[in-house]
Amino acid sequence: MTVRGVYAIYDRTTLADDALDRVDAILDAGTPWLQYRDKRDTAPDHALAKALRERTRAVGAALIVNDDWRLARDIGADGVHLGQSDGSIAQARMALGPKAIIGVSCSDRIQRARDGIAAGASYISFGRFFDSRTKPDAPPAALTVLGEARALGVPVVAIGGIDTHNAADVIAAGADLVAVSGALFHAPNSSEAARQLAALFDTQHARAPQGHDFSGDLL
Ligand SMILES: Cc1ncc(COP(=O)(O)OP(=O)(O)O)c(N)n1
Ligand SMILES: Cc1ncsc1CCOP(=O)(O)O
Numbered sequence: 001m002t003v004r005g006v007y008a009i010y011d012r013t014t015l016a017d018d019a020l021d022r023v024d025a026i027l028d029a030g031t032p033w034l035q036y037r038d039k040r041d042t043a044p045d046h047a048l049a050k051a052l053r054e055r056t057r058a059v060g061a062a063l064i065v066n067d068d069w070r071l072a073r074d075i076g077a078d079g080v081h082l083g084q085s086d087g088s089i090a091q092a093r094m095a096l097g098p099k100a101i102i103g104v105s106c107s108d109r110i111q112r113a114r115d116g117i118a119a120g121a122s123y124i125s126f127g128r129f130f131d132s133r134t135k136p137d138a139p140p141a142a143l144t145v146l147g148e149a150r151a152l153g154v155p156v157v158a159i160g161g162i163d164t165h166n167a168a169d170v171i172a173a174g175a176d177l178v179a180v181s182g183a184l185f186h187a188p189n190s191s192e193a194a195r196q197l198a199a200l201f202d203t204q205h206a207r208a209p210q211g212h213d214f215s216g217d218l219l
């Protein structure tokens with residue numbers, strides 16, 4: 001499973017309906033990673049999560065569940081993304097197994113990344129780098145942290161207000177994956193936006209691939 005390119009964040013919180021047509025368009029564009037993020041104050045939406053599992057599996061894309069490793073386990077997702085207040089990485093690793101993908105939010109703190117890796121995280125995520133309508137209160141981060149993070153030996157994710165106009169900057173700064181919600185799901189053409197973002201990884205400004213790979217059969 002490739003660890004380079006677009007990491008689409010399906011944010012059920014800010015979408016008026018379940019927008020599965022948008023998901024299909026984004027996956028059809030070859031997007032390798034999808035996150036299910038749902039901050040609604042409701043019980044976990046197993047039906048929607050399973051619909052995302054079926055769609056990602058059909059195209060060989062990774063499915064990551066935000067915040068909730070139990071939901072990830074129950075629907076057979078590839079992994080979970082945990083923020084600093086989302087519970088123990090070690091517990092999630094125990095529950096999901098050695099091949100699960102576990103991401104950790106680091107804001108702009110390299111030490112959080114080191115601690116996350118020590119606890120069992122598979123990738124480290126930094127941001128927000130630009131203004132975000134999806135999570136406006138996320139603390140800002142400077143692009144330089146991405147270059148530092150590359151020395152830590154796991155894939156580096158950039159998030160927060162990333163779009164087709166600014167993604168080249170985070171890729172040049174060191175991101176292996178660009179995590180994008182609004183600029184994909186609220187684009188006039190989600191498929192075209194996904195293709196344009198993906199193409200930026202092939203430009204001369206992009207850093208050389210780190211060569212990370214998460215093998216199949218994850219959970
Ligand atoms: C890839 C990725 N990076 C960061 C986040 C943010 O996680 P968190 O800090 O826990 O905030 P919420 O998304 O849960 O509000 C993420 N979801 N994905
Ligand atoms: C979940 C999250 N964490 C930091 S910014 C952000 C939102 C990402 O969405 P967008 O790409 O619309 O800014």
Ligand SMILES: [Mg+2]
Binds near residue numbers: 066067081082083086
């Ligand atoms: Mg969280």
